[in-house]
Amino acid sequence: MTDGSVDDLVCPVCRELWPPDYWQCPNDAANLVHPDSESNIEGGPGAVAASPQPLQPSANAWQLSVQGGGTLLVPAGETVVLGRSADLASSPLFAPFDAVSRFHCTVSALADRLQVCDADSTNGTFVNNERLAPNALHDVGPDDVLRLGSKVVISVLLIADDDARRQPAKEGST
Secondary structure, three states, X not given: OOXXXXXXXXXXXXXXXXXXXXXXXOOOOOXXXXXXXXXXXXOOOOOOOOOOOOOOOOOOEEEEEEXXXXXXXXXXXXXXXXXXXXOOOOHHHHOOOOXXXXXXXXXXXXXXXEEEEEOOOOXXXXXXXXXXXXXXXXXXXXXXXXXXXXXXXXXXXXXXXXXXXXEOOOOXXX
16 A cells, blocks of 8 residues: 555555555455546556456355365455465465466456456466456356366356355366
8 A cells, every 4th residue: 555646556446545566456356447547557467458347246156166176255246366376365276286377367256257357377367268368357157167277177156145046167178
């Protein structure tokens, strides 16, 4: 956090200011924006081309199951960063995988889909075996397969608010 320089960026979630060399809020993993324009950063290592749609509150959650690893639950309305950095809550899932970057991608959970943004990772982020353009938002649904790098397959499961409707991801391979 800073004292309020002209070049500072603001987190659209917690509204705290951060220096221009940050691209993502350390508090909530939201992409930082310029306070005057409220548009996303242009350039920089984690810049995003378009702002994510507002997250709709819901009791739905998304379960991300790493093949050969554990699971991560992302409630609708929250954003998480997937990567190997020890600073991330997701790091225990991805630390064993060298193909995953320290800050690989962000995942924003909406009520009916995920929005994934590759953070210009070295080995790429894929949906249904199609490489995503870096720094751009991509929708991922419950029938899609997410892959980080060449080997880390993540099954996507929507858990409805009543937990009665579960939609497993397609079985996929790398």
